[in-house]
Amino acid sequence: xxxxxxxxxxxxxAIVKTKELIKHVAATGLNIxxxxxxxxxxxxxxxxxxxxxxxxxxxxxxxxxxxxPDGLLESELFGYERGAFTGAEKKKRGKFELADKxxxxxxxxxxxxxxxxxxLLHVLQSGEFAPLGSEDDHKTDTWVxxxxxxxxxxxxxNGTFRKDLYYRLNTVNIHLPPLRERREDxxxxxxxxxxxxxxxxxxKSFPKPDRNILEKLAAYHWPGNIRELQNVLQRLMVVxxxxxxxxxxxxxxxxxxxxxxxISNETEIAPPLPxxxxxxxxxxxxxxxxxxKKIKKKAADKAEKKAIALVLSKTHWNRSKASKILQISYxxxxxxxxxxxxxxxxxx
Amino acid sequence: MGDQxxxxxxxxxxxxxxxxxxxxxxxxxxxxxxANGLDGLKLLESEPGRFDLIITDLVMPxxxxxxxxxIAKKKFPDIPVIAITxxxxxxxxxxxxxxxxxxxEKPFELSVLESKITEILSxxx
Numbered sequence: 294x295x296x297x298x299x300x301x302x303x304x305x306x307a308i309v310k311t312k313e314l315i316k317h318v319a320a321t322g323l324n325i326x327x328x329x330x331x332x333x334x335x336x337x338x339x340x341x342x343x344x345x346x347x348x349x350x351x352x353x354x355x356x357x358x359x360x361x362p363d364g365l366l367e368s369e370l371f372g373y374e375r376g377a378f379t380g381a382e383k384k385k386r387g388k389f390e391l392a393d394k395x396x397x398x399x400x401x402x403x404x405x406x407x408x409x410x411x412x413l414l415h416v417l418q419s420g421e422f423a424p425l426g427s428e429d430d431h432k433t434d435t436w437v438x439x440x441x442x443x444x445x446x447x448x449x450x451n452g453t454f455r456k457d458l459y460y461r462l463n464t465v466n467i468h469l470p471p472l473r474e475r476r477e478d479x480x481x482x483x484x485x486x487x488x489x490x491x492x493x494x495x496x497k498s499f500p501k502p503d504r505n506i507l508e509k510l511a512a513y514h515w516p517g518n519i520r521e522l523q524n525v526l527q528r529l530m531v532v533x534x535x536x537x538x539x540x541x542x543x544x545x546x547x548x549x550x551x552x553x554x555x556i557s558n559e560t561e562i563a564p565p566l567p568x569x570x571x572x573x574x575x576x577x578x579x580x581x582x583x584x585x586k587k588i589k590k591k592a593a594d595k596a597e598k599k600a601i602a603l604v605l606s607k608t609h610w611n612r613s614k615a616s617k618i619l620q621i622s623y624x625x626x627x628x629x630x631x632x633x634x635x636x637x638x639x640x641x
Numbered sequence: 642m643g644d645q646x647x648x649x650x651x652x653x654x655x656x657x658x659x660x661x662x663x664x665x666x667x668x669x670x671x672x673x674x675x676a677n678g679l680d681g682l683k684l685l686e687s688e689p690g691r692f693d694l695i696i697t698d699l700v701m702p703x704x705x706x707x708x709x710x711x712i713a714k715k716k717f718p719d720i721p722v723i724a725i726t727x728x729x730x731x732x733x734x735x736x737x738x739x740x741x742x743x744x745x746e747k748p749f750e751l752s753v754l755e756s757k758i759t760e761i762l763s764x765x766x
Contacts, residue, residue: 310679314704468703
């Protein structure tokens with residue numbers, strides 16, 4: 294859901310408290326960590342903080358710290374000077390520079406490497422950062438909001454998260470419990486998103502679900518939380534039949550073993566989306582290999598491949614144009630095309 | 642009792658909160674307590690000028706003591722703040738950065754705390 298001013302929906306204690314917290318801390322500029330399982334709406338909280346703050350109207354920049362390998366994430370955050378390394382053909386502004394006076398939302402902060410954590414800590418302490426290859430420190434006035442589905446206190450014990458960074462970021466913590474612990478919110482979420490999708494899918498006459506179905510949906514354990522609920526409702530819009538969907542819920546509603554549930558939380562178990570976005574694609578997650586590094590690399594490759602393929606198709610395979618849009622060198626692009634086995638679709 | 646000093650104590654540890662409350666009441670302070678940062682903040686903001694001194698734990702869920710100090714010092718710079726912290730926790734540097742007037746590490750003698758309170762309050766006026 295990329296509607297930028299999504300409100301926090303619900304009547305549960307957790308939502309009421311979260312709204313209250315936002316009201317009290319949005320203007321303070323204090324660092325905040327938003328915690329909760331995947332799909333609970335951490336980014337929505339970050340956006341609400343931003344909208345309630347004096348920084349509203351300034352940039353809101355999001356970086357997913359799990360999506361990029363370490364070196365790339367570093368250059369994303371801090372940018373680099375021309376010639377900082379092979380392939381750095383022109384200067385790149387980092388997110389800290391782009392988010393100046395605004396908000397930098399660091400999603401999946403728990404996945405950031407210890408080395409980068411040290412650099413982030415330095416920026417938070419000094420308000421300064423140096424782009425790669427630059428000798429000068431740049432000032433930044435960025436409000437850093439972070440989110441994670443990990444237990445950072447545990448990560449500290451495991452040695453994967455810095456305690457000093459934790460205390461600095463976690464000045465304020467906003468925790469969103471999973472949907473199954475605030476079932477009273479489910480009918481409100483359903484109403485809100487159905488109304489939203491009715492407009493999006495141009496299906497205004499879509500009927501309201503009856504009580505029976507609402508009860509069924511409210512009783513489901515929603516391992517993928519609100520994101521899963523959104524997917525179900527989108528599917529409902531397309532299928533148009535509550536009965537068919539609710540029959541699936543009878544099948545699904547068996548208790549899920551804990552470990553399987555955790556896996557499905559980490560990945561988007563989203564059922565195929567009727568999406569107009571060509572980048573969207575539904576592939577069953579492959580858990581035959583649990584090496585995090587490999588999973589990360591695979592995901593990064595996949596994302597890269599999609600992005601490059603999209604840009605290539607938009608530029609009608611004009612590689613030089615594509616490399617400019619992608620901000621990589623021509624040579625790198627050629628290498629990527631062959632490494633990732635990107636081929637023209639429809640024989641362009 | 643016009644000169645009774647008003648304290649706000651914020652700690653998520655009920656035992657410590659009760660102990661401080663009891664002790665300082667006996668010492669003739671007017672004590673308000675909050676069991677978490679948000680409640681403490683609400684008390685603080687409800688009546689500006691109501692408190693002469695704030696005592697806050699540092700490590701608390703949601704709104705930490707560090708946040709309390711930062712907010713209090715911005716909005717009510719004249720109210721002194723004493724931060725108390727558990728053993729082995731290390732947000733003291735942050736508390737100092739947020740301009741806590743004093744950081745005390747648990748465990749401490751209640752009488753020491755009281756003498757510090759007196760000291761800070763007499764220095765203020």
